[in-house]
Amino acid sequence: MLANRSIPNCTVIPELTYPDLSYAIHWLCSAFGFTLRLRIGDHRAQLNVGDGAIVLTHHPSAGAVTPLAHSLLIRVADVDAHYLHASEYGARVLRHPITYPYGERQYSVADLIGRTWTFSQSVADIDPCDWGGTPENL
Structure with missing residues (x-):
């Protein structure tokens, strides 16, 4: 898998929403000793x-139990092949594959109970400075 500083x-x-x-x-x-990356x-x-x-991630209604309250981001080697397979298997497409300026190609689907999964290549x-990120502990 290709390394990407972003x-x-x-x-x-x-991915947790607050x-x-x-x-x-x-x-x-x-509280937990995490560090800002x-x-x-x-x-x-x-x-x-x-x-x-x-x-x-930020969302104003994150205190309520909603599909936005959490999701999973999974890194894969070939996002387009993964997308085709997941779509054929019946995953509900929320966002088709798109390449972002931070060097990731991603798509999102809902699973059988509506939980959001984002797959990223x-x-x-x-x-990160090239697209507006603010690195802390890279």
Whole structure:
């Protein structure tokens, strides 16, 4: 798998949504010893956790139990082949494959109970500063 400085070097990356992203970063780092890896504007952040990572996202209604409350980000070697297979198997497509300026090609689907899964392929090694990320502990 291609390395990319804009995404944690993990295979499974939980995505957790919070109504106050800044407070969530502070609280998780203070309470659990996580470290801020990358801040992405006021809507996303990556935290290091041992040899793993989590992604935090902002959504105002995150306190309620909703499909937005959590999702999983899984890194794969070939996102397009993975997308075709998942689509053929009946996964409900939420977002078709798209390549982002931070060097990832991603798509999202809902599983059999509506949980969101995003699959991501690193297609370039992009310095987070090139697209507006604010690296902390890379």
